Amino acid sequence: MPEVTHNPVTPLPRGSGIREVARLAGVSIATVSRVFNDAELVNPETRQRVLERAATLGYEPSSLGRNLVRGRSDLLGLIVPNVSFPLYGEMISGIEDVLGQRGMSVLLASSHDEAASELLAAQHLLRHTVDGGIVVNSQFDAALPAPRSMNWIYVSPEHVKFPNRVELDNGAGGRLAARELLRVGRRHLAYIGAPGRESQDRERGFTDELCQAGLSYRRAGGDYSELSGTWAAEELLDNGAALDAIFVAGDLMAAGVLRALHRRGLRMPEDVAVVGFDDSPLAALLYPRLTSIRQPAYAMGAAAAELSLRLIAGLSAEAESVVFLPELVRRESTGPP
Amino acid sequence: MPEVTHNPVTPLPRGSGIREVARLAGVSIATVSRVFNDAELVNPETRQRVLERAATLGYEPSSLGRNLVRGRSDLLGLIVPNVSFPLYGEMISGIEDVLGQRGMSVLLASSHDEAASELLAAQHLLRHTVDGGIVVNSQFDAALPAPRSMNWIYVSPEHVKFPNRVELDNGAGGRLAARELLRVGRRHLAYIGAPGRESQDRERGFTDELCQAGLSYRRAGGDYSELSGTWAAEELLDNGAALDAIFVAGDLMAAGVLRALHRRGLRMPEDVAVVGFDDSPLAALLYPRLTSIRQPAYAMGAAAAELSLRLIAGLSAEAESVVFLPELVRRESTGPP
DNA sequence: TTGTATGCGTTATCAC
DNA sequence: GTGATAACGCATACAA
Numbered sequence: 001m002p003e004v005t006h007n008p009v010t011p012l013p014r015g016s017g018i019r020e021v022a023r024l025a026g027v028s029i030a031t032v033s034r035v036f037n038d039a040e041l042v043n044p045e046t047r048q049r050v051l052e053r054a055a056t057l058g059y060e061p062s063s064l065g066r067n068l069v070r071g072r073s074d075l076l077g078l079i080v081p082n083v084s085f086p087l088y089g090e091m092i093s094g095i096e097d098v099l100g101q102r103g104m105s106v107l108l109a110s111s112h113d114e115a116a117s118e119l120l121a122a123q124h125l126l127r128h129t130v131d132g133g134i135v136v137n138s139q140f141d142a143a144l145p146a147p148r149s150m151n152w153i154y155v156s157p158e159h160v161k162f163p164n165r166v167e168l169d170n171g172a173g174g175r176l177a178a179r180e181l182l183r184v185g186r187r188h189l190a191y192i193g194a195p196g197r198e199s200q201d202r203e204r205g206f207t208d209e210l211c212q213a214g215l216s217y218r219r220a221g222g223d224y225s226e227l228s229g230t231w232a233a234e235e236l237l238d239n240g241a242a243l244d245a246i247f248v249a250g251d252l253m254a255a256g257v258l259r260a261l262h263r264r265g266l267r268m269p270e271d272v273a274v275v276g277f278d279d280s281p282l283a284a285l286l287y288p289r290l291t292s293i294r295q296p297a298y299a300m301g302a303a304a305a306e307l308s309l310r311l312i313a314g315l316s317a318e319a320e321s322v323v324f325l326p327e328l329v330r331r332e333s334t335g336p337p
Numbered sequence: 338m339p340e341v342t343h344n345p346v347t348p349l350p351r352g353s354g355i356r357e358v359a360r361l362a363g364v365s366i367a368t369v370s371r372v373f374n375d376a377e378l379v380n381p382e383t384r385q386r387v388l389e390r391a392a393t394l395g396y397e398p399s400s401l402g403r404n405l406v407r408g409r410s411d412l413l414g415l416i417v418p419n420v421s422f423p424l425y426g427e428m429i430s431g432i433e434d435v436l437g438q439r440g441m442s443v444l445l446a447s448s449h450d451e452a453a454s455e456l457l458a459a460q461h462l463l464r465h466t467v468d469g470g471i472v473v474n475s476q477f478d479a480a481l482p483a484p485r486s487m488n489w490i491y492v493s494p495e496h497v498k499f500p501n502r503v504e505l506d507n508g509a510g511g512r513l514a515a516r517e518l519l520r521v522g523r524r525h526l527a528y529i530g531a532p533g534r535e536s537q538d539r540e541r542g543f544t545d546e547l548c549q550a551g552l553s554y555r556r557a558g559g560d561y562s563e564l565s566g567t568w569a570a571e572e573l574l575d576n577g578a579a580l581d582a583i584f585v586a587g588d589l590m591a592a593g594v595l596r597a598l599h600r601r602g603l604r605m606p607e608d609v610a611v612v613g614f615d616d617s618p619l620a621a622l623l624y625p626r627l628t629s630i631r632q633p634a635y636a637m638g639a640a641a642a643e644l645s646l647r648l649i650a651g652l653s654a655e656a657e658s659v660v661f662l663p664e665l666v667r668r669e670s671t672g673p674p
Numbered sequence: 675t676t677g678t679a680t681g682c683g684t685t686a687t688c689a690c
Numbered sequence: 691g692t693g694a695t696a697a698c699g700c701a702t703a704c705a706a
Contacts, residue, residue, distance in 0.1 A: 017683055028693045033685060043691060058484055063465050064405045065683030069698050073401065074465070075444075083429045084618065089421030096420075096447055105465055106445045107412075110433055128400050128412070128442055147395055226622060255622045262624060281421065285563060285592045287599060287624040354699055365677045370701055380675055402699030406682050 016057045024053040036061050067129075074104045076308060077125030077133035081113040086281045087297050088136060091155070094301025095134065102309060104131070115139045126150070132308040134301075151311045153304045157197055163319030164311065166304045170198050173293040173326040174205025177247040177275040180291065182213055184334050186245035186273055189217040192232040192253060194224045199249045202277060202293075206247055218243070222253050229256025237264060244272055251276040251283045254290055258333070274333040288332035296324055353394045355402075361390040373398050404466075411441045413645060414462030414470035418450040423618045424634050425473060428492070431638025432471065439646060441468070452476045463487070469645040471638075488648045490641045494534055500656030501648065503641045507535050510630040510663035511542025514584040514612040517628065519550055521671055523582035523610055526554040529569045529590060531561045536586045539614060539630075543584055555580070559590050566593025574601060581609055588613040588620045591627055595670070611670040625669035633661050 022029040027046060034042045035050045042050075053059075067073050076099055080088045096106055107130055109121035118135070122144045125133060135144060136155040143162055144152045157167040181189055191206055193199040203219070210217055220235045222228030229248060236243055237260065248254040254276035258268065266272050268288050276283055279294035303322045310320075359366040364383060371379045372387045379387075390396075404410045413436055417425045433443055444467055446458035455472070459481045462470060472481060473492040480499055481489050494504045518526055528543055530536040540556070547554055557572045559565030566585060570593065573580055585591040591613035595605065603609050605625050613620055616631035640659045647657075 019683085029684085030686085030693060030695090031691080033683095034692085037685075041691075046691080060464065060484070062683055064401075064408075064410065065698090066685070067698095068401045068405050068683075068700090069685045071401075071698075078445075082426070083420065083433075084423045084426030086421050086423060086426075089419070089423075089426060092420045092445070093447065096445065100446075100461065103461075103464075105461060108415075108429070108433065108443045108445045109437075110430065124437065124440075124442060127397065127440075147397065252622075259624065282619065282622060285589075285619060285623070287596065356699085366700080367678080367702080368676060370699095371676085374701075378675075383675080399699055402682090403701075404682095405684090405699075406701050408682075 016059050018059070018061070021050065021054050021057060021059050024057070025050045033061075072131050072312075073129045075107045075128060075130045076104055076305070077107050077109065077122070077128070077130035079109050079111050079118060079121045079125070079133070079135040079138075081111050081137050081139075083108070083110060087278055087295065090297035091136060091301035091304075094298040094303075095305040098302045098305035098309070104309075111135075111137075111139065113137070113139055115141065119144070122152075132312045134304045134308055151308065153308050153311075155300060155304050157201065163321070164307060165321040166300050166307065166324070167321070168295050168300070168324050168326055170201035170326075171205035171208070173277060173295075174202040174207070174247070175209045176205075176293055176326060176328045177202075177277070178206045178209035178213075180275055180328055180330065180334055181245040181247065181273055182209070182215075184245075184269065184273055187215060188242040189215065189245045189247065190236050190243055191217055191219045192229065192236075192246060192248045192257065193219065193221050194228075194249050194253070195221075202247075202249055222249075222256075224250045224253050226252050226256040226259070229253035230260045231256075233257040233260035245274070246272060247275045247277075249277050251278045251280045251286075251290060251292055254292070255282065255286055258286055258288070258290070269332070269334050276333075279329050283329070284331065286333075291331045291334040292329050294327040294329045296327070300324055353396050355396070355398070358387065358391050358394055358396050361394070362387045370398075409468050409649075410466045412444045412465060412467045413441055413642070414444050414446065414459070414465070414467035416446050416448050416455060416458045416462070416470070416472040416475075418448050418474050418476075420445070420447060424615055424632065427634035428473060428638035428641075431635040431640075432642040435639045435642035435646070441646075448472075448474075448476065450474070450476055452478065456481070459489075469649045471641045471645055488645065490645050490648075492637060492641050494538065500658070501644060502658040503637050503644065503661070504658070505632050505637070505661050505663055507538035507663075508542035508545075510614060510632075511539040511544070511584070512546045513542075513630055513663060513665045514539075514614070515543045515546035515550075517612055517665055517667065517671055518582040518584065518610055519546070519552075521582075521606065521610055524552060525579040526552065526582045526584065527573050527580055528554055528556045529566060529573075529583060529585045529594065530556065530558050531565075531586050531590070532558075539584075539586055559586075559593075561587045561590050563589050563593040563596070566590035567597045568593075570594040570597035582611070583609060584612045584614075586614050588615045588617045588623075588627060588629055591629070592619065592623055595623055595625070595627070606669070606671050613670075616664075616666045620666070621668065623670075628668045628671040629666050631664040631666045633664070637661055 018029045018032050022032045035047050111118035118140045134153045153164045154162050155166045191203050193203050220232035222232045248257050276290045276292040279292040283290040283292040355366045355369050359369045369387050372384050448455035455477045471490045490501045491499050492503045530540050557569035559569045585594050613627045613629035616629040620627040620629040
């Protein structure tokens, strides 16, 4: 655990508390508390008077005190690999929207896709006593630390060993891609994958569908980056064998594939059709617009948040997992503009 | 203020507290507290013993109690229009990295570029007693509520009336764009803008530079969306007058411009050169790769965080603002591939 | 160097 | 309906 430079202890000027409101309204602090919680239990007149004084003082119940006595912080920890990645942004929106309705907030931390900083992030969040946590695309090979009855929700397929997961049916995605490419009459297909279980599953689905059609395919590998997509595509093209369709494991890598095809003067989709994966906002901005397998990131985030909320409420101590189905989003790279 | 359904009050099972550690280590809770704070003031042996017991119990000081007594939460509120926008993602990274070093965390909320939900988000964050706050691209026309001595940092140029700002010199960006287009020999320029002060400033810089060169320019308007870029570009092209360069107020809108030019069979940069703004990750993925005016989002986020930290520490009660200079990032859309 | 005692702002359990 | 008062987990002034 690294040394954390703690800020100089300049206690913040405290606002007016429940006591001052009580004094001004001529009631006890207990009554003030009730006004802000179980509003029904208090005399309307008293209630009114308290509310007025509170307003003039600018008083709001401090969550600090409230949290202490309730033993919960109304905070949910969230670890994502990278905030700049639009897909994760959508996920965060889903989480946020669900939490907002319950008066809870998102405490954010980034893992940069590294196990070490993921652990650091988790400890960071734990120190703030989050009530629950969601970790997206965890790289940490063990369970994240979770004191008390705190629970982590894993959004990724890699952690079959952990109980609470939200995942995408990547195999189904691969099948969708294959069917689309067959539908537009392609027979010489290729897959550009990347390391990791997700790509494996996508490829397996892709393969299954091709087998059924009695077709073989070629393959090349990248690392989800644009450049690696370009290289992989060039490798396939240089090989010389016929090629009229490419399924790529990620949209960013697909952007690289499009670039390689542009360079060779190949037309899309006439000469080569391309299907990407994720349907990140990027897909619709590429040239040509990229047909992609949509990962319902917002819904997955929302589901993760709801799962976490249920766990926090103690409603389901049971392990629970949700599997989402991807969808084909058809665009120019496999069809007419 | 909308009704917020508060979660059923299932107090979380509490972990072992400072008392239990103290008992097991045979010391007082004060000593345990000291071990976790001013480590020097305590006997090495005692310290060791306490640390051991704490470890076996899995004890960590609860931030709930600590925050209450210190009157600070070590939380910084952050309001962004939209987490899915990569530029804001970079900003968040900058903020996060600065805060992480001080043991503070980011409490996230989205404004969706609406004044109403921005206010809601602010109240949401305030309820969690954040020590400070950063609001990116605020749409709220008054100052955000700020009880006690809490401060908001505004990251945007619209709020000259508020004291603490981090902003970009948009005028300088416009000048950079004009100079680049003149450098590559263009004489028939156009600007595609959008509502708001940012676009105005960018245009003014652009204009200044053109005036100096004795050139006039044409203009069209959009709303930062891709589609509006396409429309604006088509409007300019339909006009019939000569056109060999377009400066666009945002990268997303520039993507739409590129699409319009593709449709007309115009080559870039040979027929028309294009410069975007922001240099979001998207810029380098477009076809052709887009020359853009870089907004140093990471650095701006970091600066905002540092400013906020200084305010929280009470080091500078003074108003402070930081202005960043944009940079030209030259790519295919204005030069050779 | 360590222990005792107080208070931080709130909710909750009793009485009344 | 309302008021005392005891927690909640911790940091710290003061005493030892």
